[in-house]
Structures are given as C-alpha cells and as structure tokens.
Amino acid sequence: MSTYTIPVGPLHVALEEPMYFRVEVEGETIVGLELTAGHVHRGIEYLAMKRNIYQNLTLLERVCSLCSNNHPFTYCMALEKIAGIQIPERAEYLRVIADEIKRIASHLFNIAMMAHIIGFDSLFMHVMELREIVQDIKETIYGNRMDLAANCIGGVRYDLSEEKIKYLARQLDNLKKPLEEITRIYMNNKFVRARTEGVGILPKDEALRYGVVGPVARGSGINNDVRVKSPYAAYDKLKVNVQLETGCDVKARALVRLREIQEAINIVQHCLKELPDGPTCIDYLPEIPAGEAVARSEAPRGELIYYLRTNGSDIPERIKWRVPTYMNWEALKVMMPGNKVADIPLIINSIDPCISCTER
Amino acid sequence: MVRNIQEEFTEKLTRALGAEFSLRWERDSKGVVTGWCRLHDHRHITTVALIVASLGGRVITITAYKTKDDQQRDSHEIAYHFDLDGCTCTVTIEVPGDSGKVNSITPILKSADWTERELQELYGIKVVGHPNPKRLFLDDTIDEGIMNDFIPLSIAMQGATSKTLWEKVLAATSQEGEVK
Numbered sequence: 229m230s231t232y233t234i235p236v237g238p239l240h241v242a243l244e245e246p247m248y249f250r251v252e253v254e255g256e257t258i259v260g261l262e263l264t265a266g267h268v269h270r271g272i273e274y275l276a277m278k279r280n281i282y283q284n285l286t287l288l289e290r291v292c293s294l295c296s297n298n299h300p301f302t303y304c305m306a307l308e309k310i311a312g313i314q315i316p317e318r319a320e321y322l323r324v325i326a327d328e329i330k331r332i333a334s335h336l337f338n339i340a341m342m343a344h345i346i347g348f349d350s351l352f353m354h355v356m357e358l359r360e361i362v363q364d365i366k367e368t369i370y371g372n373r374m375d376l377a378a379n380c381i382g383g384v385r386y387d388l389s390e391e392k393i394k395y396l397a398r399q400l401d402n403l404k405k406p407l408e409e410i411t412r413i414y415m416n417n418k419f420v421r422a423r424t425e426g427v428g429i430l431p432k433d434e435a436l437r438y439g440v441v442g443p444v445a446r447g448s449g450i451n452n453d454v455r456v457k458s459p460y461a462a463y464d465k466l467k468v469n470v471q472l473e474t475g476c477d478v479k480a481r482a483l484v485r486l487r488e489i490q491e492a493i494n495i496v497q498h499c500l501k502e503l504p505d506g507p508t509c510i511d512y513l514p515e516i517p518a519g520e521a522v523a524r525s526e527a528p529r530g531e532l533i534y535y536l537r538t539n540g541s542d543i544p545e546r547i548k549w550r551v552p553t554y555m556n557w558e559a560l561k562v563m564m565p566g567n568k569v570a571d572i573p574l575i576i577n578s579i580d581p582c583i584s585c586t587e588r
Numbered sequence: 589m590v591r592n593i594q595e596e597f598t599e600k601l602t603r604a605l606g607a608e609f610s611l612r613w614e615r616d617s618k619g620v621v622t623g624w625c626r627l628h629d630h631r632h633i634t635t636v637a638l639i640v641a642s643l644g645g646r647v648i649t650i651t652a653y654k655t656k657d658d659q660q661r662d663s664h665e666i667a668y669h670f671d672l673d674g675c676t677c678t679v680t681i682e683v684p685g686d687s688g689k690v691n692s693i694t695p696i697l698k699s700a701d702w703t704e705r706e707l708q709e710l711y712g713i714k715v716v717g718h719p720n721p722k723r724l725f726l727d728d729t730i731d732e733g734i735m736n737d738f739i740p741l742s743i744a745m746q747g748a749t750s751k752t753l754w755e756k757v758l759a760a761t762s763q764e765g766e767v768k
Contacts, residue, residue, distance in 0.1 A: 266725035274734075278741040314617065439646035439671075439699025457674030458620040522622060522669060522676050524648075533676070535651045535669060550649035550703065558701055587725055 231259065236572055238267045243576060245583035251564070251572060258564045258572070263557060269587040273548065280542040281307060281516055285380065292551070292585040293374045294337065297330040298527035299549070300379040305460060305523035306536040307381050311516050317504045319383035320462040325396075325499050326370070326378040326386075327461075327525070328492040332403070333362040334528035335443075335485040335492075338580045339414070342482055345574050346423040351413060358406050365399050368392070383509030393500050400493050407493075411486045414479070424479035428563040428575035431476055438559040442530020442552045443488065444579050447481035449474045454526040465502075466495055478578040485580075516542070527552055529580050551585035593643060593672045594621055600639045601625075605632055623677030630681040630690055633668065637693035637700075645672045647693070647700040652707040654736060657685065662736075664713055666690065668700075683713055692718040710735040 232253050238246035246267035252260035272291055276284050288299040301323060308315060340355035363373045369392055370376040378384050388396070414420055430440070435448035445452050453470045455463045471487040473480035518540040524533045530552030537546040556579040563575050594613055601609060609632070611625040627633060640646075648669040657663040664683040669676055683690055692715045694700045704715045705724040712733025715721065726734065 266723070266727065269725045274739070275741075278739075309616070436644070436646070437698050439648075439697075452671075452674075454674075458676070459618045460620070464618045520624075520678075522678060524676065531648070533648050533669065535649070535667065535678070537653065546651060546653040548649065548651040548653075554649075554702060555699065558698075 230254070234569070238264075240573065243573060243581070245581070247576075247581070247583055249560075249572070249576075251569070253569060256568050256570075258567050258569065261561050261564045263560070265557075265583075265587060267587075268583060270584075272588045276547045277544055281538075281544060282381075282542070284544065284547070286377075288549075289375050289377065291549075291588055292582050294334040294582065295330065295527040295529060295532065295551070295585065296375045297326050297378060298525050298532050300377075301327065301461075302523045302525045302532050302534045302549070303536070303547075304379050304381050305525070306521045306534045307514075307516055307538075309521035309523060310519040310536065310538055311381075311514050313382050313510060313514055315383045315510065316507045317462075318506045319508050321499045321503050322384045322386065322388065322508060323379065323461045324463065324466065325388075325496050326376055326384070328496045328499075329362060329365055329369075330376070331492045331528045332489050333359055333366065334580075335489050336362065338577065339410070339482060339485055341577050342424075342478075342574070343420075345577055346420065348417075348419060351410075351420075354406075355410055358403065358410065361399055361403055365396060368395065380509060381514055382512075383507070385509070387508050388500075388503070393503070397497065397500055400497055403489075403493060407486070407489060411483075411490075414482055414486060421479070423571075423574065424477065424482065425475070426477055427567055427571050428478045428578050429476050429566075430559055430563050432474075434562045435476075435559065438555065438562070440530075440556050440559045442527070442556070442580070443481050443484040444556045444559065445530065446471060446484045447473050448476045452531065454524050454531050458524060460523070460525060462499065466498060468495065478574060481578045481580075516540075529553055529582060529585075530555070549588075551582065551588075553579065553582040553586050557581070557586070593675060594623065594677075596643060597623070597639065597672060597677065600642070601636065604635050604639065608632060621675045623672075623675065625677060625679040627679060627681050630684060633679065633681050633693060634691050634696070636668070636670075636679050637696040640670045640672065641696050643672055645670050645697075647671075647697050647703065648676065650700060650703045650707055652683075652711040652713055652735075654711075657682075661685065664688070664711060666707065666713070668693070687714075688712065689714040689716050691716050694718050708732075712736060 234251050236249040238248040248264040250262040285300050288303050289296050291299050336359040340352050343351035367373050378386055430448050432448045435445055435450055449472055451470050455468045471484050473484050516538050518538055520537045522535050533550050535548045539545045608628045614622045648671050651667045655665050663685050666681050668679045694704055708715045709723050709726050
C-alpha cells in the first residue's frame, strides 16, 4: 500500500494551540510522525532574566493559564531555598489548597475536551458544567477564575476565613456525586470505550525511556508523583494516594485524571480540617543572596522544575523551567503508529498538551 | 532493604572517574535529597549519563548559561538535572571555550532529546552526536545563540501589546489604502 503524508496543524479545530504534526499514513493507519514546534514562542525565559525577582512572580503566572499556580509556586520555592526562608505552616497548607483546586479544574477541562473530540457533546457540557463549580470557587476565594495570584515569596497572599472554609467545603461536596457519575460513564459507556480502549498505547518501558511525567506516566503504571517522591509545602504531612493505571491507553490516562480529581477533593478537605493557625507569610521583604537551587512540584500535567541562579542582585542570573508537557510530546511517536487517522486529535489530547507552556 | 540511590550513584561515579569530580548532597526540612556535582572534564558527562541510565534515572532538563572563566572571559556552563528515583542531581560541566562543543547524551538517555536541541539553538553550543539536531523552537531567521546577545528590556518587550505594534499595523493598512 502507498504511504502518504498528511499535515495536521499548525491550526486544527480540536487543538486550541498551534503545533504542526507531519503524519505518515498507509491507507487510514498511522505509520510515522514528525513534530514541528515554535509557532508561538514568546521568549519568556529571556524576559525573566531582564526583570527583577519580584516582577517575575507576576510574569511567570502568565506562562500558561491552566497550571498558572504552579509556576509562581515553584519559582517561590526555588527563591526560598536560596534565601533559606522557612514559610509559615498555615501558608504551606494554603499553597496545597490553591494547587489542588487548580488541579481539579485542569483535569476536568482535559476530560471534557476528550468527550468533545469523540463527539459526545452532551458529556462535554456535563463535565464543563461541573467545572463551573470549581471556577466559582476560584473566583470567590481568589477573585479570579484563572490566575489566582496566591503565592508570594515567603508564603501566600490570601487567607481563608471561617465563612470561606465553610463555602469551600460545601462546594467540594457538591462536586462528588456528579464526579462519580461522570467517572462511571468514562469507564463503562460503550461509545467512550470503543474510542478510547487500546488507543494510543504507551507501554511502560517506552514511557520510562521517554521520561514522560504526570498522568501520562501514571496511565502507564509509573509512580513518579512529585508530591510523594519529593514532598514540598504540606505534602509531607498529607496522605496522597498516587493513582496508577496499567492500560497504557487513552482511557487509562483519562481514568488517572478522574481519580486524581477525587483525590484532590479529599486532600483539600483534609487541609481544611487540619489548617493550622498563624501567619500566612513572612513579615519582611527578603533579600535573595547569590546561589543556585532547584525546586519541583506536581503541576496538573505532571512534574514542573525550576532551576534558578542568583548573584546577589535582584535580577536572576539564569532562570530555567521545564514544564510537564515538554517531556510528553516525543512519546506521541510511540502512541500514534498503528492507530487510525481519526484518532489523531484524541491521542494528542490524551497527553493534555500545553503549547504555551512548552514554548514559553 | 531500602535502596539508597545516592550512595549507589556516588559509588559508581567514584569507581568510573576517581577524583575527577566534586559531589555534595543536601537534605531539606522535608527530607528531600538534592545532589550537586561538578565534573572537571566535560567529556565525562557521557560516563555520568551511562551511570544514570544504569540506575533507571532520567534527564529532567538541561540548563545552559553564560558565565565568566578564571580569566574573566565569557564562557558557558551546562547544568544537567537528572532524576534518580525522586532525587534531583544536578551535574555541571564547563563548555570548552575553544571548540564550543559537548557530547550529546541523547543516544544514552532519550529524555535529553528536546532540551539538548533547545540549548543548542539558544546558546550556540554544538551538541555532537545528537540524533535529530534540527531547530526546535526558533525560526531560521533568528541567529543561533540568541541568549548570548544583550537585548534591552524595552526591545525584548516590543510584543503584541505595545504601541509599536499598532503603529506598524496602522502604517501597513494606510499603505494598502494608497495602492487602491
């Protein structure tokens, strides 16, 4: 049979951000893939080395919207390591709460997109409606539906009153029942199963070789959750049950995300119960000495790392971050071959791609 | 028995390189261990990559940056951030100023693929032996090693929201009007 090359992207209706895929097909079956990136490269890494460490806090929150909490969070942790700052215990818990709320919203968005791509639009709307509860939580507590501006050097910029704690607990309860229902549909519905089972297989050994992270790795049975492997904030005091699947396919990755939403709700509820009293931030403007540090966190899509070098001035000498999606792109070369052309957007969506993060 | 991956790494590195490196481990208040290693010879990065691979580790990312050497000349260093079962170990090498080349570790650790391509286009450091050394992000019209250049913030920020952009748009549309 003849081989053809079909271009997918850089603009594609199912993928909101631009990435170019050169797909080799034999008939309807994919046999090879080449990726071309760089369509929205913004040079933020360079910009971050021109601005001072305080301005960067705002800039980094704008690298990407869905994991926008993790960027300033991890950056702060790197600065705090260099300056030897111990943040208040209440701030550690509040950081976890902000992070887990973002995780719920991010995962729900990806889950919803999957339903949209397979043409199950009522399910798509059902999930997005559920996500709206989380968006309301963000708006009520942080004053914004996407960028929370929760973190600052030495702690957090927000606090939870008794009233807000009650509101948050109530809203989280409201998520539970519909979430169970949605999880059942993703697990059992015959149309969903027909499109997702055995599609986009990434075997465990290949996942290890490519160094994939987040739900993509956990869908292939790899436990590399940063919250457990190298705890930070209050995660050393919390029980995080890592959600693993062994199906290695699109369905496995979706189920990992659905179960992580449930787990995130439990974590936030636990934090609200255990929330210690005290200040939410250090009470002085810290000076950052010369030094270097790495900090890692588990963003919704997986491990995020910041490497920071300072020289005693207020401009960072080098700041480098690597986002989770960055590691997952090349693994598409394993997931794609053998699948049908119609599954291309579905498999791409299953790695929860973030191009604004990847290209920065 | 709990596996102590830091000890295994140190032991294997000492056996392979003798005293050709310095290494220290830090433990933070959460009990997370971070390693900082510096190699005296940049070519030993291949040996380190082989050791990381044998321990089941991966490359998290690689950072290149500009620095000054002993004679205050501009030079480059590369920090490789490896993951060893949850422990981050940063291994730093100095890029030889005369050649500006280092060996690629992608053939040993596939996880280094994109990040090596990126550092090559941003800092103009040649990564020898990379299986796919094409540009990753930057357009061909942008010079290689752009991160070595000094660009003032005012220029770097001439982006989508600046007055300059709108001036360009208006200039272009008014010219179209004249043609008609």
